[in-house]
Amino acid sequence: NAGVTQTPKFRVLKTGQSMTLLCAQDMNHEYMYWYRQDPGMGLRLIHYSVGEGTTAKGEVPDGYNVSRLKKQNFLLGLESAAPSQTSVYFCASSYRGTMDYSNQPQHFGDGTRLSIL
Amino acid sequence: GIQVEQSPPDLILQEGANSTLRCNFSDSVNNLQWFHQNPWGQLINLFYIPSGTKQNGRLSATTVATERYSLLYISSSQTTDSGVYFCAVVAGGYQKVTFGTGTKLQVIP
DSSP states (O other): OOOEEEEOSEEEEOTTOOEEEEEEESSOOSEEEEEEEOTTSOEEEEEEESSTTOOEEOSSOTTOEEEOSSTTEEEEEESSOOGGGOEEEEEEEEOOOSSTTOOOOOEEOOOEEEEEO | OOOEEEEOSEEEEETTOOEEEEEEESSOOSEEEEEEEOTTOOEEEEEEOSSEEEEETTEEEEEEGGGTEEEEEEOSOOGGGOEEEEEEEEOSSTTOEEEOOOEEEEEEO
16 A cells, blocks of 8 residues: 655756656545645645546645646646745645545645755 | 644653653644654645544544643654644635644664
């Protein structure tokens, strides 16, 4: 059981280049999330999705776009990479709870280390 | 938005010692999770605990939602407990998760 898989694990980009990070989960989770973690800090939510075909902004969405065309995949795109986007990116997923807001625990991928030069 | 504060920010323990980590939050929450980020950067679920008390081996957690705090207890600490411990909360709207800044724990032999 793979859980949450992030691709790639490492990437170096030049300023202005574009790229897409892929997150795949095999647990049939409804909810998926993208976070970034900067040195010495906790994770900050970039975008999230509560189901196939839906996306919503988190705390730090600027400079990123996302898509959830299939339930198992959540893509994070950088259209024009900037040095400020150098970070470790984590994807997570969770079940939808049976009560409003009572979601189940999040399961995380191993992260993608992205450097923008 | 909701503020999540963790204390202490850094902690050094001798192997075998016990510790308590605290997470304070500024508003009512719908759920709360504790995570351990190991030295390799992996995030491991410890507890999903919006209220009440849970135990798992040497670890236990208590959330007092009415007083807006949660505690993580580590007993008989081991070097493998080293890393950063985060609490994360969801308050208000759907799935807007807010992480605390973490407690960095180092357990020395």
